Amino acid sequence: MLTPSPESLPTIDETMGLERYFSDRSSAVESVQTSEWWIQVGGANLDAMVETLRRDSLTLKEARLQAEQALLSAKIAGGQRLPSVLAFSDISTSRAPDFTGDFSWSEAYSAGLLLDFDTDIFGRLRATQRAAQLNAIASQLVISATEQREIAALAKNYVSASALERRLALANRTAESFRATYDLTNQRYAGGSEAVSASDVQIALQNLETALVDIPQIETDLAKQFLIIDEQLARSPGETQSSYKGSAIPYSHFSISPGRPASLLARRPDVAAAELRYLAALEDIGAARANLYPTMALSASLTFQGDTPDEVFDWDRYISSLASSLTAPVFQGGRIRAQIQVEEARADELANAFARTMLAAVIDVELALSDLTGLETQRDQLNEALKTARLSNELAQGRYQQGLTSLLSVLETQRSLNAAEQNLILTEQAILNARIDLFLSLGGDWSGRRAVGQTDRTGT
Numbered sequence: 001m002l003t004p005s006p007e008s009l010p011t012i013d014e015t016m017g018l019e020r021y022f023s024d025r026s027s028a029v030e031s032v033q034t035s036e037w038w039i040q041v042g043g044a045n046l047d048a049m050v051e052t053l054r055r056d057s058l059t060l061k062e063a064r065l066q067a068e069q070a071l072l073s074a075k076i077a078g079g080q081r082l083p084s085v086l087a088f089s090d091i092s093t094s095r096a097p098d099f100t101g102d103f104s105w106s107e108a109y110s111a112g113l114l115l116d117f118d119t120d121i122f123g124r125l126r127a128t129q130r131a132a133q134l135n136a137i138a139s140q141l142v143i144s145a146t147e148q149r150e151i152a153a154l155a156k157n158y159v160s161a162s163a164l165e166r167r168l169a170l171a172n173r174t175a176e177s178f179r180a181t182y183d184l185t186n187q188r189y190a191g192g193s194e195a196v197s198a199s200d201v202q203i204a205l206q207n208l209e210t211a212l213v214d215i216p217q218i219e220t221d222l223a224k225q226f227l228i229i230d231e232q233l234a235r236s237p238g239e240t241q242s243s244y245k246g247s248a249i250p251y252s253h254f255s256i257s258p259g260r261p262a263s264l265l266a267r268r269p270d271v272a273a274a275e276l277r278y279l280a281a282l283e284d285i286g287a288a289r290a291n292l293y294p295t296m297a298l299s300a301s302l303t304f305q306g307d308t309p310d311e312v313f314d315w316d317r318y319i320s321s322l323a324s325s326l327t328a329p330v331f332q333g334g335r336i337r338a339q340i341q342v343e344e345a346r347a348d349e350l351a352n353a354f355a356r357t358m359l360a361a362v363i364d365v366e367l368a369l370s371d372l373t374g375l376e377t378q379r380d381q382l383n384e385a386l387k388t389a390r391l392s393n394e395l396a397q398g399r400y401q402q403g404l405t406s407l408l409s410v411l412e413t414q415r416s417l418n419a420a421e422q423n424l425i426l427t428e429q430a431i432l433n434a435r436i437d438l439f440l441s442l443g444g445d446w447s448g449r450r451a452v453g454q455t456d457r458t459g460t
Helices: 017-021 023-033 039-056 058-079 124-190 198-232 239-243 260-267 269-290 335-401 407-441
Strands: 084-097 103-118 295-306 318-327
Touching (some): 039 058, 058 124, 124 335
Antiparallel strands (some): 295 318
């Protein structure tokens, strides 16, 4: 049911041109490219990275070069429909006996033009040209699809770096909290307090050292994340780390109008490219079938001949000809019909690829929406748990300073608070990643809204 058939897809009227046929889809894709959805994730800092990505990414440069090759192939296919004109010149020297029986040398000069033209009465060349044009447009859409994937990957790397920075700041705060608890415990033990033992001092010191161990690992992970961004932006190693000043924009709830995601799937360039490749395969079938029928070619020549170079372009010595030829296949050993079957099988393959791309696009949307729904609920619960953990920690710290509770109670509330903050950071990172996935699956932003505090390119 998902496999499209030739009857279910729009046909291309040669009189309207491929550009007009594809104008609506191209306009939709272009609007996605200018939606700048990533600003809702990382603001102006991520926007600057995206500009660098578009300019310097080696992956995008490779896609552009492949698209240029497809465009040149389309020009070649179009050139095959035009007359072929060749200019030639020839100089020959010959030795022959004369009437006296002696041998003599003679020279002959010739120059002229040759013209060949395939009338393409059964449309083989026209079908080949349309297929090449469709593939060229598809290759342009592949650039858009590659760009969207690269921007999404960059946005996720940016979010990961921001989350690691938050985790590093949290680890430092946690270490300072455990250090303050250790200093207070050690001070009270040195002062001879009966409520504090040497074991309490060692426990407080152990928790401080455990907290300090996490910091180098997070710093290493953050440095690796910056290197990943360097590679994606084709930068020198360390350039991003030395210039990074960004952070992810706090996520807010959003809603999508019913039915909108399905209607916006048409904007996805990978879906549009898959459709075009299928239509190009149908044209290839037409070109292969045309080989079953006769071909008629026209040829003409204009030749000048002379015994000396000065005589070559004497209009009294020119020879002209005009001819036509009709050729038809009689026996090809089944090669032509086998080629038709190959093209039909390839079209079926691309039809299934188109259906698979469409199905994957729908599944991507549903997965992203499902992740967002669950993660938003989890985030709300974590916020409530964090409020409780902060209050419990404040109460325990106050009571411990007054000598009303044990050290273990304070350490437990500190660990609980650290875990709650850590889980919230990771959940917010997962939410942003899920929203990036939703942007990617829908081919861009679906709301048309700007992020809080976002301005346009003019600064208004």
